[in-house]
Amino acid sequence: MDLQLAASVAPLLGWVVHGGILGRRLASARRDPLTGLHTRSGWTARADRLIRRHPRAAILLVDLDRFKDLNDTHGHAAGDAALIATADRLRAWCGRNGTAGRLGGDEFVAVVRDLAVVDLHRLTVALHEPLPYEDRSLALAASIGSCSVAELPVRTLPDALAAADAAMYVAKGRGRRGSRTSR
Incomplete structure (x- = not known):
């Protein structure tokens, strides 16, 4: 038996x-193996749920400025350190109010429950803090575009991402060291 x-x-x-x-x-x-953030597919599922549950949710796109120059000048290990630092800073900023992801390369994304209750200026400052690396300090800069889902005619994640992307490119055009909210 x-x-x-x-x-x-x-x-x-x-x-x-x-x-x-x-x-x-x-x-x-x-999960992105380098940063530990959600990949596009993992982040998208979470963002869709958050947008449905929180009508004041907002999407942010973050792009590191002059990342190729940093990689070319200081090497790929320094570039990896910059990506990890950016991910850590974005994750800390989101906290319990949202979730962050890495789309690939030097592009990051976040969704927060309500942009009015988080300090976007604090994120901008954090993403521009120099990165201690080996025996030097590496300058970091990022452009941020954001979109409040409530302001969209159709409240979908693809539309919010497109609006945040457009706002990010406006921020890049303003001197690469700021943020821009879509209207």
């Missing part, structure tokens, strides 16, 4: 182990 029980339990145990491994792989695929 014990042998029969073991023979019937073994395949079930195999499926449980396989399911656990698959679940961990899927979860890690939704």
Whole structure:
């Protein structure tokens, strides 16, 4: 009888182990390996839920300014350090009010419950703090575009991302060291 029980339990145990491994792989695929932030797909699912639950939600796009120059001048390890520092600063700024993600390269994204209750200026200041790296201090700069979902005619994530992207490029055009909210 014990042998029969073991023979019937073994395949079930195999499926449980396989399911656990698959679940961990899927979860890690939704996280950027360098920064630990959500990837586009992981962030999008969270942002969609937050937008549906919080009518005053806002989307932010962040792009590091002169990132290629930093990488070319100081090397890829310095570039990685800048990406990690940016992710940490954005994650800390979001706190419990939202969630951050990395779209790829030097582009980051965040969604917050209400832009009126977070300090966008504080994020701008944090993203412009120099980065201590080896024996020097690396200058960091970022352009930020934001869009309050409530101000959109159709409150969808793609529309909010497009508006935040347009606002970010306006901020880049103003001298690359600021933020811009879409209207």
